[in-house]
Amino acid sequence: MTIAEMNYAKYKDPETRVEELRQEAIAQANRYTDLILLKALPHPSDGSFSGKANE
DSSP: OOSOOOOOOOTTSOHHHHHHHHHHHHHHHHHHHHHHHHHHSOOGGGTOOOSOTTO
């Protein structure tokens, strides 16, 4: 997933539409951030995960 599809508000859009687009952009950015963080976590199959807490 990439942040390639952003919707832009038009000058004549009502504030409710602008807020809707803003919320969509925030949600998309959060999903992208979650994906990056998930990929950065150690994976049990790559040997970097011991399965024990606080090591």
